[in-house]
Amino acid sequence: MPGLQGGMSARRRYTDLGMRGLCWLAMLAVVIPLCSLLVYVIMQGTKRFDFDFFRNLPRPVGIPGAGMANGIVGTLELVICGSLFGVPTGVMAGVYLSEYGGKGKRFAQVVRFLADVLSGVPSIVTGIFAYEIVVRPMQGFSALAGGFALGTMMIPVVTRATEEMMNLVPGGLREASLALGVPKWKTTLMVVLRTAQSGIATGVLLALARVAGETAPLLFTSFNNQFWPSSPMQPTASLTVQIFNYAISPYEEWHDQAWTGAFVLLIMVLLVSLASRLVFSRSKQTIF
Amino acid sequence: MSTEVQEAINMEGSAAAEPSMFLDRHSGRGDRMFHGVAMGFASALPILAVAILVVLGIASALCMKSMGWGFLVSQEWDPVKENFGAAAFAYGTILSSFLALLIAGPLGIAIALTITEFAPIKFRSAAAFLVEMLAAVPSVIYGLWGMFVLAPLMRVYVNPILVKCIGKPFFDGAGTGLCMLTAGVVVAIMILPTVMAICREVFDSVPVALRESALALGATRWESTTLSVLAPSKAGIVGALILGMGRALGETMAVTMVIGNRALISPNLLGPSDSLASAIANQFTEATSSMHLSALAELGFLLFFITMALNMAARLLVWATATRMGGS
DSSP states (O other): OHHHHHOSOHHHHHHHHHHHHHHHHHHHHHHHHHHHHHHHHHHHHHHTOSHHHHHSOOOOTTOSSOOOHHHHHHHHHHHHHHHHHHHHHHHHHHHHHHHTOOTTOHHHHHHHHHHHHHTTSOHHHHHHHHIIIIIHHHTSOOHHHHHHHHHHHHHHHHHHHHHHHHHHSOHHHHHHHHHTTOOHHHIIIIIIHHHTHHHHHHHHHHHHHHHHTOOGGGTTTTOOOSSOOSSTTSOOOOHHHHHHHHHTSSOHHHHHHHHHHHHHHHHHHHHHHHHHHHHHHHHHHHHO | OHHHHHHHHHHHOHHHHHHHHHHHHHHHHHHHHHHHHHHHHHTHHHHHHHHHHHHHHHHTHHHHHHHTTHHHHOOOEETTTTEEOOHHHHHHHHHHHHHHHHHHHHHHHHHHHIIIIISOHHHHHHHHHHHHHHHHSOHHHHHHHIIIIIHHHIIIIIHHHHHHHTOTTTSOSOOOSOSHHHHHHHHHHHHHHHHHHHHHHHHHTSOHHHHHHHHHTTOOHHHHIIIIIITTTHHHHHHHHHHHHHHHHHOOHHHHHHSBOOOOOOSOTTSOBOOHHHHHHHHTTTOOSHHHHHHHHHHHHHHHHHHHHHHHHHHHHHHHHHHHHHHO
């Protein structure tokens, strides 16, 4: 039996240890930039973080008390505008895929494939699309155009999330409802969709968090605005575009404000992500 | 099946057949309507895909007509003389994405391995959460960090070392730190979650028995990992890398903020460059002539085509591996 015990050569043992060590090092290599990013956003972002930032409009360099109130409200407005058409479309498409799009259905397979493909469309391309479809015919930048771009980006994400969550609902629930004589559409809406609702809410929230941080599709759809827009048909400021414009400006003061904006944006996005996690952990309890 | 049941009911007599017909007549219409409505919403996706293609095509028609295929090879980009070529931007996009992949690929695979194979169970969800955090950070914030934190670091510490140790032609001159290499690093951090998440999915789909049998034959942990996890996941890993590449190609804001924005074809990674997406982001609102707008739209069209082709290839690969694993 000595062969079994001393069989492993030193080279094999060291390769094993070395490669596993490298894998752990890779983990560390990711933690460092993430920590650096968080530390900088928090340190630089809280320097100018005050009530004025949420209350006031942007001001020229040198005038104290500037804020990004219109950008914060604008981002919310754009996201709401986008989800108004992105969420229903995505949810219904997901319902179709899970309830009517069995394996054999060619059309459902195409939709599924395109949902994956569409979620890979570069956001700047979506911006050009929204520009040509909304901005050009309406002859002006508007919150509507920005919302359209964001909604377009949400559809494939929400579709896949909805399908996944509906598929988690046990078939027995559907059968029980159908056996009671409830028609399929009512079963789908009242039983399946209801059971899956918090899971779907998780997917929707994640999609919201993702598009809230988008800049590229807004650059030439909702554009920017130093003041409060009077209607959704006007150019509208957003937190992200404001951060970008201030970051590439030559002024130290605006750089500071860009960091503060980034801090606020990051907190908004992380809060929504966190909320989605909470909703999801609750949904697990209801389904299983 | 249902027809058999119905026949059985019919044979029982008309009294039993009545309720089922009653249900059919009334619920049938609602079901058909609901099916139709759901299908209508679902067809939004194909419509959207076709619409994006058509709209981009129409928007770039003007430039396509006047520049022809020369658009793809010409390096000149002169809005005043209305002479446009995409080569320099395409070069910047492809090179920066390739650099990003070169960094994020091995890292992503290694982290996915750590999480699925080596880490203690308790640690796994924390690590996954960390990587998810990376994915949640908006790209403009990566850009901000890249501009004000990473670029100065690269300029002061990293670039001089690269110039001294490797030098020309890839590392030449100290530069400003706003360069191709910085863009590659920032994008690498951004695509890491994509690469990692998909690799993890692929590794998780490898049956535990494969690992156990390798270990039982006396393999070390690492040998069992290469033999029974990495080897059968090859196609899936390639898929993950291509998907990461797809994300890198389309990345706009962070790249725009750190790449330096000068369209040059040069092997020097420490010099400024430009990408398809950042050219669009920088010039679209400032373009005055319809020819310039059309040229920018064609850049978008080009970008769309490259990413779509890559994405489709990757999805097919990932699907192929997943179904093969599921079948066995």
